[in-house]
Each structure stands twice: as C-alpha cells, then as structure tokens.
Amino acid sequence: MPDRPWQRIGTDLCEHDGKQYLIVMDYFSRYIEIVHLNSITSANVIGKLKNMFARWGIPTEVVSDNGGQFASTSFREFASQYGFKHVTSSPHYPQANGQAESGVKIAKRILKQPDIFLALMAYRSTPVHATGSSPAELIMGRKMRTIIPVHPDNLEPEWPNLDLARKKDAHAKLNMRTNFNLSHGARNLTSLSVGDKVRLKTDKEKHWNDKGVVVSADYRNRSYEIQTNHGIFRRNRRHILHTGDEPWESLPTQEHVIIPPVSEPPEKCLNRNIAPDSTTPNVKHNRSIDVPTNNNSSQDTRDIPSQGYKTRSGRLVTKPKYLQDYVS
Structure with missing residues (x-):
C-alpha cells in the first residue's frame, strides 16, 4: 500500500457496449475514475490523464500494460514532461497490473447500471473490505453525500485511522495471495542472471520451443528481456524455463x-x-x-x-x- 493517496495509480482500457473507456484506480484508496474515449489513440489517452492530474495532482508512478497507447513515444514524452515514473507489466502477464485489472471489473459492473453516475458514487462512498474505509474517505478525508440520507456531522472532514487501514490492507492481501497460491499450486522460481540460456512459452502455448539468452533483468517485477532469433522479448519469470530446470512442463x-x-x-x-x-x-x-x-x-x-x-x-x-x- 503506498504512503499517500494518488501516489501510485494503475490504468487500463476496457470496452463496454461497443464503447471504449479509460479506467484509472488509485492503489492507496481504490478510488476509481472512468472516462469515455472517442478514440484509443495515445493523444486522447494523454489528454484524459492530464485532466485527472489537474484534479488530483501528478502521481509518482503510473502502472499500465504494454498497449500501444502506453508504449508510444508520445506517452514517454508525457511521462518525462510531467515527471512521473511509467511502469509497464510483463507481456502476457496481467497479474502484474492487478489493481487496474480489478478496476476494469468494477468499472464494467458500474457501466451496466441504469444510472452510471449514481452507481459510481455508491462505489466511491462504500467502505472497501481490504481497508475498512471508503475510497472517498481515503482520498479526500471526508465522506460523500449521496442519495442515502446522512447526518451533516458525518460529512465533516476527518481522516480515517490510516495505520489501521494499512494493517487491514496488508492482512487482506496476504489472505488473497495465500489462497491464490494454494489453489493454483504456485511456487517460488529461482532468479535468472544475464547470459543464462532459457526457453520461452506463454500460457497459450503448449511447448517450450523458443530459445534465447537473458540480456536484462528486472528483479523487482520478476521481468526479463530475452534475446532470441526472432528479436528481443520481455517476459515474466513464469514464462521462462532455465535450461537447468526440470519441471514437469518440460517433459x-x-x-x-x-x-x-x-x-x-x-x-x-x-x-x-x-x-x-x-x-x-x-x-x-x-x-x-x-x-x-x-x-x-x-x-x-x-x-x-x-x-x-x-x-x-x-x-x-x-x-x-x-x-x-x-x-x-
């Protein structure tokens, strides 16, 4: 959990009813922004993000996938001009951008409601199980007034107990990680070094056919760049087989x-x-x-x-x- 609101945000695109939307979620508060896109070009996405930054401030870190809108030269220039760090998840590994993926699921449920804006207010004003506080409270320090009757005293600005929110958030994430690892048989994989000979296979492929050599490593995100005969590919450690490994998948x-x-x-x-x-x-x-x-x-x-x-x-x-x- 980040130290403060809007410090680290995740962003992604989603489609609903033939329309494209930009989804942004704050890692600290789980506050969500849903913006309709007339086109999915980099210029349009950058314009919507600038509008959000003018409202909430410039985040320290923006996390996204490797979509063309975020991997373009114009987006790199945008990140340099506004002074934030742009982090991309490994290709074919959406779990690395889990906050944005969660935001997309929430956004699709909201977009299905008869009144999108009331549904969005209801989400922002409802306490999140992981933190025990609503997204509005954690990002603005106050509760939102909705169509549900509320006493005016409850709308007075008052920050929730952030230490308690962090403890609850860490406990919830630990439970989710434990349950996921148990149900999927997850295990720790050894780190790779530059120069190691490896094979590549995504979840949609059946065999470890592509051979390559590790040319760079991002140990924090368990992401590596592999030089193959077809070019340089970036993959998560899950999609890389060291030649010294002997997992059952390689048989x-x-x-x-x-x-x-x-x-x-x-x-x-x-x-x-x-x-x-x-x-x-x-x-x-x-x-x-x-x-x-x-x-x-x-x-x-x-x-x-x-x-x-x-x-x-x-x-x-x-x-x-x-x-x-x-x-x-």
Whole structure:
C-alpha cells in the first residue's frame, strides 16, 4: 500500500457496449475514475490523464500494460514532461497490473447500471473490505453525500485511522495471495542472471520451443528481456524455463510407458489363469499369451527387435515407436 493517496495509480482500457473507456484506480484508496474515449489513440489517452492530474495532482508512478497507447513515444514524452515514473507489466502477464485489472471489473459492473453516475458514487462512498474505509474517505478525508440520507456531522472532514487501514490492507492481501497460491499450486522460481540460456512459452502455448539468452533483468517485477532469433522479448519469470530446470512442463507430452520385466519365462504363462489384481478388478486374466519362439526363454518384451517378429499364428509384432525412443 503506498504512503499517500494518488501516489501510485494503475490504468487500463476496457470496452463496454461497443464503447471504449479509460479506467484509472488509485492503489492507496481504490478510488476509481472512468472516462469515455472517442478514440484509443495515445493523444486522447494523454489528454484524459492530464485532466485527472489537474484534479488530483501528478502521481509518482503510473502502472499500465504494454498497449500501444502506453508504449508510444508520445506517452514517454508525457511521462518525462510531467515527471512521473511509467511502469509497464510483463507481456502476457496481467497479474502484474492487478489493481487496474480489478478496476476494469468494477468499472464494467458500474457501466451496466441504469444510472452510471449514481452507481459510481455508491462505489466511491462504500467502505472497501481490504481497508475498512471508503475510497472517498481515503482520498479526500471526508465522506460523500449521496442519495442515502446522512447526518451533516458525518460529512465533516476527518481522516480515517490510516495505520489501521494499512494493517487491514496488508492482512487482506496476504489472505488473497495465500489462497491464490494454494489453489493454483504456485511456487517460488529461482532468479535468472544475464547470459543464462532459457526457453520461452506463454500460457497459450503448449511447448517450450523458443530459445534465447537473458540480456536484462528486472528483479523487482520478476521481468526479463530475452534475446532470441526472432528479436528481443520481455517476459515474466513464469514464462521462462532455465535450461537447468526440470519441471514437469518440460517433459514430452506423450507418456513414457515402461514395461516391467516378467518374473517367469513366457512359456510358463501360456494358458495359465492369472489371479486378478485388486487394482484392476474388471480385467480378464484367463487369456492365452502369444510369445515369440526364441531360444532365450527368459527374454522379456523389452528385447523385441525393432524389425519385429512373427507369432505362431503368423501375426507380425513390432515394437511401438515411442518404446524405441524412450525404452532401451
């Protein structure tokens, strides 16, 4: 939680009913701004942000995704001119800009209401569970007057207990992080160094196909720039596999089938009723087993030659390709 209101804000674009909106949320108070955009150009977005800054002041840090409106040269010049730090989340990793993503969900619910402005006032004047205070109280130091009757004394400016708000906010975030990590099986990944050889894969891709080398690292945001044959890509640590790592995702998708050795010569198993296994009660075990005619009676099925053999009935038996690849 930042030290003061409007110190760090998250911004994002959303579409509702065919219209584009700019969503801005304050990390400290959860105060939300919803602005309609006639166009989604950088110039239009910058103009709307300037209007907000004139009302609330210039924030210290603005967090956004890597959309063209925020990655343009004009937006970099805007950040330099107004003196704020522009931080972008890793591509294909919206969790890094979670506050703005949360603001988009809230904004879409507000935009569905019959009276958008009453709905917006209702959100701003309602205490947030994480802090125990309303966004209006934390950003303005006073409650808002809405259509709900309220005593005039309750509208007197009075800052809420900020220490208590910070403790409640930290507790709520810890619970959310713990629950998310447990439900998604999250684990800590080791940091990478410049020069490490890695592979890349986003959540929408199935295999670690792209190879590259780490050329820069942002350890605070767990974001890295990777030099590949296709250019330089920025990725979150979650989408990077170090060549020394051996997670289950890196294994081939085809299952490894290991044939256990038989404890008896194959010919002793012919026409013998095998006792049913408790783990496979529905499998019938009273079938005859075809075995190759081979002088070595102790040979198991893993010694099947790659060119195959013929059974006594004339059927050709060959070793499957995946067994040739993975079982010696």
